[in-house]
Amino acid sequence: MKSHVILALVALGCATAAAAQDAPVAPAVPVAPAASVEPAAAVPAASDIPAGKGKIIFFRKGGLMGAAISCAVHEKGEKLTSLPPGKFAVVYAEPGIHEYSVKxxxxxxxxxxxxxxxxxxxxxxIQMGIMAGRPNLSPSDKAGFDAMSAKLKPVEVKAQ
Structure with a gap:
């Protein structure tokens, strides 16, 4: 019986099982992830999309390549957000055709x-340009975003 208690305590992450051998065993409590980790949970779920709108998630891989170049996303000449390396932004849009640009x-x-x-x-x-890096905006998918989402942090978007 003591070996089962010791194994349970070790599995729960107790520092010293020997000191706690005679203590009663509490039920396991789920541990929340560290606050500094912001996986895709920071992205509103599909159910959070406002009625009658669609959601666009703009994202940019982290790293040094093109780090000095901003990826500012515009629509109709208005800046919606700026994506530094390792960031993502969520934009809600009315149904219809939209043109988003970076330059x-x-x-x-x-x-x-x-x-x-x-x-x-x-x-x-960010691709190599003649004088400076050139931002390129391309369609992606959930799998492409999910592959990076654990390392991405959200950025603010102009009021929608």
Missing amino acids: SEATDTLRLEIEPGETYYAKCN
Whole structure:
């Protein structure tokens, strides 16, 4: 019986099982992840999409490549958000065709047809340019976002 208590205590992460051998065993309590970890849980769920709108998640991989270049996402000339490396932003949009753009020495545009209640993904990459890096906005998918989401942090979006 004592060996079962010791194994249970070790499994629960007690520092010294020997000191707690005679203590009663409490039921296991789930441990929350560390506060510094912000996985995709920071992304509103599909059920959080406002009625009649679609959701676009813009994201950018972390790293040093193009770190000095901002990936500022615009629509109709208005800046929605800026994506530094390792960040993501959630934008809600009315149904219909939307054109999102990023630019430095050249402009890149991503055209999306937004459906109500749907989630879309767009990835920003920085490519080599003649004088400066060029941001590129391309469609992605949930798997592409999920592969990076544990390392991504949210950024603010202009009021929608």
